[in-house]
Amino acid sequence: MTAHTPVDPIDHAIRMVEEERRRIARDLHDGPAQALTNLSMRLNLIQRLLVNRPEMASSEIDKVNHGILQAVNEIRRLIFDLRPISIDELGVIQATRELCHRFAREWNVRIQVESDDATYFQFSAAKQMIVFRLITEMLNNVHKHAEATHIQVRFTYQPSAWRVSVTDNGKGFDTHAIPQGRYGILGLRERAELLGGTLRIESTIGEGSTFTIEIPQM
The missing domain is CATH 3.30.565.10 (Histidine kinase-like ATPase, C-terminal domain)
Structure with missing residues (x-):
C-alpha cells in the first residue's frame, strides 16, 4: 500500500472549500442553468405555436411546467446540500x-x-x-x-x-x-x-x- 503524507488541517480545509465551490458551480451549470435555458427555448416555441398550431401549445405548456418543477427540485437539493440536516439536533x-x-x-x-x-x-x-x-x-x-x-x-x-x-x-x-x-x-x-x-x-x-x-x- 502506498504511504500517504499526513493531511495538514488548514490546507485540507481550504481544499475542501474550493472543491465545494467547484461542485456547486458544476451542479448549477449542469442542472438548473441548463434546464432554464431549455425552458426558455420551449417558451419561444410555444409563442409560435399559439399563432400557427394552438392545439399543440397545450402539450408544450405541460412539458414546460414539468421542467420548471424539476428545476425547482434541483435547486432545493442544492440548498439542502449547502444547509444539511442539523447534526447538532439529530x-x-x-x-x-x-x-x-x-x-x-x-x-x-x-x-x-x-x-x-x-x-x-x-x-x-x-x-x-x-x-x-x-x-x-x-x-x-x-x-x-x-x-x-x-x-x-x-x-x-x-x-x-x-x-x-x-x-x-x-x-x-x-x-x-x-x-x-x-x-x-x-x-x-x-x-x-x-x-x-x-x-x-x-x-x-x-x-x-x-x-x-x-x-x-x-
Whole structure:
C-alpha cells in the first residue's frame, strides 16, 4: 500500500472549500442553468405555436411546467446540500437515515441503514459533520457509477473505533486500476485522515463494492 503524507488541517480545509465551490458551480451549470435555458427555448416555441398550431401549445405548456418543477427540485437539493440536516439536533446516524430516505425516493433504489448503539458515537458535531459528508459523497459515487439497486450503510462500533461502511450491489470495479480522480477517492481519503481514520475499498467486477471508513474513538 502506498504511504500517504499526513493531511495538514488548514490546507485540507481550504481544499475542501474550493472543491465545494467547484461542485456547486458544476451542479448549477449542469442542472438548473441548463434546464432554464431549455425552458426558455420551449417558451419561444410555444409563442409560435399559439399563432400557427394552438392545439399543440397545450402539450408544450405541460412539458414546460414539468421542467420548471424539476428545476425547482434541483435547486432545493442544492440548498439542502449547502444547509444539511442539523447534526447538532439529530446526530450523524439519524441524519444519515433521513438522507438515505430522501436519496432512496429520488433515485428509486433501496437504501438500508443499520447501526450499533448510537450512544457510543462520541464525536463533536464538527467531526460528525465530516462523517456525514463522507457518507454523502460515498452514496453519490454509488449513484453516479455503480448502477446499483440496493445500498447498505452500516455503523459498527468497536471498543477503540467506529466503522462506517457503504456497500452496493452494483457493477463493481478493479480497485487496482482506478482512473485518476475517479470516485473522489482522494477527497474521501483526506477527509478520513482528517479524523485520524482510514479508508478501505473492496470491490469485485460484477459483484458490487464496499467503502469502509474506520474512525478511532477520541
